[in-house]
Amino acid sequence: MSSEMARYMEMTVESRAAWEEAKRYLPGGDSRNSIFWDPYPIFVESASGARVVDADGVERLDFIGTMTTLILGHSPLAVTEAVGRQLERGVVYNAPNRHQVRLARLLCQRIPSFELVRFTNSGTEATLNTIRAARAFTGRSLIAKAEGGYHGSHDTVSVSVRVDPSKAGERQRPDARPATEGLAEGVLDSVVVLPFNETEAAREILEQHKEQLAAVIVEPMLGSVGMLPATREFLLMLRDFTAENGSVLIFDEVISFRIAPGGAQEYYEITPDMTSLGKIIGGGFAVGAFGGRHDIMGLYDPTSGPRVAHAGTFNANPATMLAGAVTLEQLTPEVYRRLAEVTERLRHGLREAGQELEVPVQVTGIGSLFGIHFLDGELVGYRDIAKADSAFRHQVFLGLLNEGILMAPNLVGAVSTEIGEAEVDAFVGAFRRVLRRMA
Numbered sequence: 001m002s003s004e005m006a007r008y009m010e011m012t013v014e015s016r017a018a019w020e021e022a023k024r025y026l027p028g029g030d031s032r033n034s035i036f037w038d039p040y041p042i043f044v045e046s047a048s049g050a051r052v053v054d055a056d057g058v059e060r061l062d063f064i065g066t067m068t069t070l071i072l073g074h075s076p077l078a079v080t081e082a083v084g085r086q087l088e089r090g091v092v093y094n095a096p097n098r099h100q101v102r103l104a105r106l107l108c109q110r111i112p113s114f115e116l117v118r119f120t121n122s123g124t125e126a127t128l129n130t131i132r133a134a135r136a137f138t139g140r141s142l143i144a145k146a147e148g149g150y151h152g153s154h155d156t157v158s159v160s161v162r163v164d165p166s167k168a169g170e171r172q173r174p175d176a177r178p179a180t181e182g183l184a185e186g187v188l189d190s191v192v193v194l195p196f197n198e199t200e201a202a203r204e205i206l207e208q209h210k211e212q213l214a215a216v217i218v219e220p221m222l223g224s225v226g227m228l229p230a231t232r233e234f235l236l237m238l239r240d241f242t243a244e245n246g247s248v249l250i251f252d253e254v255i256s257f258r259i260a261p262g263g264a265q266e267y268y269e270i271t272p273d274m275t276s277l278g279k280i281i282g283g284g285f286a287v288g289a290f291g292g293r294h295d296i297m298g299l300y301d302p303t304s305g306p307r308v309a310h311a312g313t314f315n316a317n318p319a320t321m322l323a324g325a326v327t328l329e330q331l332t333p334e335v336y337r338r339l340a341e342v343t344e345r346l347r348h349g350l351r352e353a354g355q356e357l358e359v360p361v362q363v364t365g366i367g368s369l370f371g372i373h374f375l376d377g378e379l380v381g382y383r384d385i386a387k388a389d390s391a392f393r394h395q396v397f398l399g400l401l402n403e404g405i406l407m408a409p410n411l412v413g414a415v416s417t418e419i420g421e422a423e424v425d426a427f428v429g430a431f432r433r434v435l436r437r438m439a
């Protein structure tokens with residue numbers, strides 16, 4: 001057993017006991033495989049601002065904020081007070097509520113491509129609906145997605161996410177690979193996989209399938225697999241190709257929306273037809289949204305159809321809508337500027353630590369999002385990120401936990417407004433100590 005692992009297990013006796021108990025009722029002890037790590041995760045007892053406290057009373061700085069959701073940190077007063085007042089007026093209604101309209105208005109004002117929007121309870125439902133709408137609108141079925149792109153857990157997008165490159169065909173012509181067992185027959189034939197950021201190779205693949213192509217769905221920055229931004233050239237090619245071909249360009253901005261007031265589409269100055277959102281727009285509550293062109297979103301209108309079905313008991317519930325609206329109202333251009341500045345200090349500090357200790361460290365990301373990669377060479381697409389030594393990365397992850405820093409296990413992270421220079425410097429100091437121990 002490595003010394004980081006041994007130290008982790010010494011520090012997390014109560015979490016381990018909680019996890020052993022959890023396993024009696026829940027497969028693997030939880031309901032989210034994406035936050036499991038070896039040997040077992042910490043159990044969090046409380047959280048406030050930038051800090052979480054685990055079952056053993058250990059406090060850590062939260063540099064992931066529930067997979068990039070908590071842009072204002074844990075329990076911001078503006079959100080908890082507003083939601084507290086709302087809960088006294090009822091939790092959910094069998095009727096629309098005004099908070100939904102407030103959040104919809106905010107999103108449509110911020111995102112030029114949003115002529116109309118609908119809410120869901122997760123990013124998964126949001127991408128599902130962008131795809132269903134695109135199929136209904138075009139009358140075609142084939143979907144193109146990028147290798148390494150994560151768009152939630154429904155069948156169509158559970159293809160070629162964290163693939164093993166040695167089993168996934170050539171870099172420039174990736175095979176469609178299942179991301180899970182249990183997919184319906186034919187799913188792999190309904191998806192064509194593009195190499196992320198390989199503009200010419202991707203265009204050729206699209207050209208070959210253009211007659212069947214309903215939509216291209218893409219994260220403007222590969223998020224959960226490593227915070228790797230797309231090149232503008234790649235996204236522009238997708239925009240031009242889909243426009244010419246009459247297929248729908250979908251930006252999945254469930255993560256990337258937080259890089260600018262109008263999301264990555266504002267940052268890149270590229271307007272998709274449809275967009276899926278989630279995470280920050282619910283202010284910490286379960287949420288998703290999809291929106292875009294009037295003629296596509298109109299398929300959902302019950303007064304003239306609807307042509308596309310859409311229900312959901314908890315869709316647009318008042319607490320979530322209010323929390324989301326209050327959160328977005330806090331996010332002024334000055335706040336985005338400050339988030340980017342603090343995160344740039346972190347990126348710089350981590351790179352410098354790598355140089356000092358002669359460990360190849362690359363830090364990717366835009367705005368308040370970042371990913372740490374122990375790799376030499378240019379990081380173009382998923383296959384470059386996948387070259388990383390995952391055992392080394394895991395030791396660093398455990399080392400950071402031991403030093404009081406919480407990130408995602410693959411070392412992607414997010415900076416909240418509760419994090420300032422002091423927290424960033426604490427992270428960089430911890431990172432340096434961990435690398436020194438690993439040397």
Ligand SMILES: Cc1ncc(COP(=O)(O)O)c(C=O)c1O
Nearest residue numbers: 122123124150151152254255278
């Ligand atoms: C880009 C992207 N799309 C979709 C999803 C799915 O969202 P949810 O977990 O809310 O279903 C995620 C979740 O991490 C995501 O990162």
